[in-house]
Amino acid sequence: MNPPIPLRRRVRTSAVTLKDVAERAGVAPITVSRAINSPDSVSPSLRALIDVAVAELGYVPNRFAGALASAESRIIPVIVPSLSNAVFIEVIEGIQAILEAEGYQLLLGNTQYDLERETALVSTLLGWSPAGIIVAGLRHAERTRALLRGCGRPVVEIMELGTRPIDMNVGLSHSRAGTMMGEHLIARGYRRIGFVGGWLDGDYRAMQRFRGLDRALAAAGLERRPPFTFAGGSSPEIGGDQLLAVMAQAPELDALFFANDDLAVGALLRAAHAGIAVPGRIAIAGFNGLGISALTRPSLTTIVSPRCLIGETAARKLLARVAGTSSGPDRVDVGCHLAIREST
Amino acid sequence: MNPPIPLRRRVRTSAVTLKDVAERAGVAPITVSRAINSPDSVSPSLRALIDVAVAELGYVPNRFAGALASAESRIIPVIVPSLSNAVFIEVIEGIQAILEAEGYQLLLGNTQYDLERETALVSTLLGWSPAGIIVAGLRHAERTRALLRGCGRPVVEIMELGTRPIDMNVGLSHSRAGTMMGEHLIARGYRRIGFVGGWLDGDYRAMQRFRGLDRALAAAGLERRPPFTFAGGSSPEIGGDQLLAVMAQAPELDALFFANDDLAVGALLRAAHAGIAVPGRIAIAGFNGLGISALTRPSLTTIVSPRCLIGETAARKLLARVAGTSSGPDRVDVGCHLAIREST
DNA sequence: CTGAAAGCGCTTACAG
DNA sequence: CTGAAAGCGCTTACAG
Known part of the structure; x- marks a missing residue:
């Protein structure tokens, strides 16, 4: 007799x-x-019997079966606009530190500052039945917002602070940060202040910093200028190029607020190469508080944002919601502070 | 009659x-x-009918059901030792660019240079039935190696190049890079050359660069020194501190090869602050070729590694294996090149 | 505290 | 090219 052949x-x-x-x-x-x-x-x-069997057999649970059966996974997508910017890396590290301790897995999404890519990412990532989702920014395509609203899972929007978040919100006010820097520059005696940032349509948080600066200029009765923008991202190389370009275009300026430290540090280095005195000929300021900003010569005046704290707070609040415990208000302002250094 | 109540x-x-x-x-x-x-x-x-229905209903496939049924997922874990190091970010970006285009999801694991954490991560991540796995480095715990060997999925070890990879291997020879820099420094006339790097037990690729330097020194009949090490990671701040510490300890040195650009850039900035002439008093060199290294004053001599290419190549080879197509040899040397600048 | 049955939403392996 | 059935490996919802 043959053994029965499995079909x-x-x-x-x-x-x-x-x-x-x-x-x-x-x-x-x-x-x-x-x-x-x-x-x-x-x-x-x-339990003891089972623990032994698990160890002996080297059992590793199949996550897919578990997730399918329970309709929930220990996956938390994190959607950021860029990885080139060290800021998001630090946020991600903060998130990961918390998630990993609780056995959750971070799923990385990179929109490259493209809201349509964001929609596609959110749609795909929701297919992983995530426990919740963390997304950078408050500005999304309508369809993205609908997906996130309708997914029935906790959502944390991070980086910036707004009045109508989808669900939870952890960040800081970028316009207030811009105003803070504007007031500092004005208090230092600068009167012809410009803002430099690339591709402000995409990086609208930088745009908000410009608006904050603009408000400070208006309040002080100083001349207001449109931002100096350019196509492309942020890097020290570009910052250096932009310093020279802007100074050629508007030699009357006595201070420049760069959209971020990457640009500002590049501007400082280029100024040194080109023999431009900072802050004597022109003051330079940045935003983020990257480690390198304290080390340049002159050191860079900037606004320090608590990136790691943003990530940790977002992850903690998300996990608390998943667990059904309270974690305080749904909206957390992590704040920021001005680091006044030699460049202004 | 009541409708039947679902149990x-x-x-x-x-x-x-x-x-x-x-x-x-x-x-x-x-x-x-x-x-x-x-x-x-x-x-x-x-197909047309179905496409319409999919669009109308906004259907998003449940990834878990698919993965469970087919015993394969479009997940590819990437395990790196650190995110603080820009190098790994660029590798990750390279990987993601390729994976995303093919509908694969990157699952991020961070070992923090701890081989036991690596074992735990690999074990957990294999529970996601990944299509393959990308892991930084060739050095693993025995148990990690066994898990990777036995998982029956393609594995790519990246960053460094070795003779006995688990499966595929994409990277460069760090000892050769060290030798390359050593030969450059010797050719420039430096004779008392030191190596500075933190925590070389964990960052053994840096250790290989030291060994390469050591080989060049030996070949030239120059004095060989143990590396200057310290507890802790890599940052410009630490690099600056170490420059001063090493020069105090070994004032006879005329050139320092730092384990990476983060340290070396910090050393350059600190030298400028402290009035130490580079390369007049001491030459400084780095490794990686980060963008900032070309912008400091003096600009930094370093070895440029093709990070993005490593990521892209690893992802391409993995997907080719998954698809059953050929992608050439299982071992790819992406090489590196010396960027000779002002600091040496 | 423990278990038998049903089901999660897909894909495989056949069959036509 | 299309489909009916079975099954992937778990967890839920009951029942005891």
Whole structure:
């Protein structure tokens, strides 16, 4: 007699399954599941048996089966506009530190400052049944907003602070940061102050910093100028080029507020090369408070944003919501502070 | 009569399922599945119907169900030792650019230069049935190696190049890079050359660069010194501190090769502050070729590694393996080149 | 505290 | 080219 031939053969996802462990331990699969997910609901004696079986077999739970059955996964997508900017890296590190300790996995999405890509990413990432989602910014396509509103999962919008977040919101006011820097420059005696940033349509948080500066200039009765913009991203190289370009175009300026430290540090380095005295001929300021900003010569006046804290706070609030515990108000202003240094 | 009461109510993972689309389009669910995953296997007329239904209902496939059924997911974990180092960010960007275009998701793991954390990460991440896995470095715990060998999925080890990779290997020879820099410094006339790097037990690629330098010194019959090490990571701040510390300890040195550009740039900035002439009093060199290295004053001599290319190549080779197509040899040397600038 | 049954939403393996 | 059935490996919802 031939043994019965199985009609269907399937690929096995994992070598060892819950069933294998259950057989080894002499219990039902569901008991193994409980021993792993809520140990307290299983008697100590069975739990011990099961723990041994798990260890002996080297059992690793299949995340897909678990997620499919429970309709929730320990995945948390984090959507940022860029990785080139060190700011988002630090936010991501802050998030990861918290998530990993709780057994959650971070799924990285990069929109490259493109709101349509953001929609596509959100749509795809929701297919992973995430426990929640963290997304940079408050500005989204209508469809993105609808997806996030309708997904029934906690959402944290980070970096900036607004009045109508989708759900939770952790960040700082970029226009207030701009005003803060404007007031500093004015107090220092600068009177012809310009703003330099690339591609402000995409990086609208930089645009808000410009608006904040503009408000300070208006309040002081000083001349207001449109921002000096250019196509492209932010790097020290570009910052250096822009310093020279802007000074050629508007030689009357006595201070420049760059959209971020990457640009401002480049401007400082280029000024040194070109023999432009900072702040004697022109003052230079940045935004972010990257480590390097304190080390240049002259050191850079900038606004320090608590990136790591943003990430940690966002992750904590998300996990608290998932767990059903309270984590205080849904809107957290992490603030920022002015670091006054030699360049202004 | 009451309608029959369903005995079990379950959470629905996604609002719209394959079945919903199938009903709307008047076909079987499997046909919808085919229309989405291998459109060519469905007749154009049905495909059109299905496309409409998908769009109308806003269907997003449940990744977990798909992964569970097929025992493969479009997930590719990438395990790096650090995110603070810009080098790994650029590698990750390179990987992501390729993966995203093919509909794969990157799952980020950060070992923080801890091989036990690496083992735990690999174990967890394999629970996601990844299509393959990319991991930085060739040095792993025995258990990590066993997990990767036994997982039956393509593995790419990146950054450095070795003779016994687990599977595929994309990187460069760090000892050769060290030798290259050593030969450059010797050719420039420097004779008392030191190496500075933090925590070389963990960052053993930096250690390999030291060994390469040491080999060049030996070949030239010059005095060899143990590396100047310290506890802690790499940042411009630390680089500046170390410059002063090493010069106090070994004032006879006429050139310093720093383990990376983060340290070296900090050393250059600190030298400027402290009035130490570079390269007159002491030459300074780095490794990586970060953008900022070309902008300091003096600009930094360094070795440029093709980070983005490493990421792209690793991702391409992994996907080729998944697809069963060829992508050339399993071991790719991406090389590196010396950028000779003002600091040496 | 423990378990048998049903089901999560897909894809595989056949069959036509 | 299309489909009915079975199954992927878990968890939920009951029942005891």
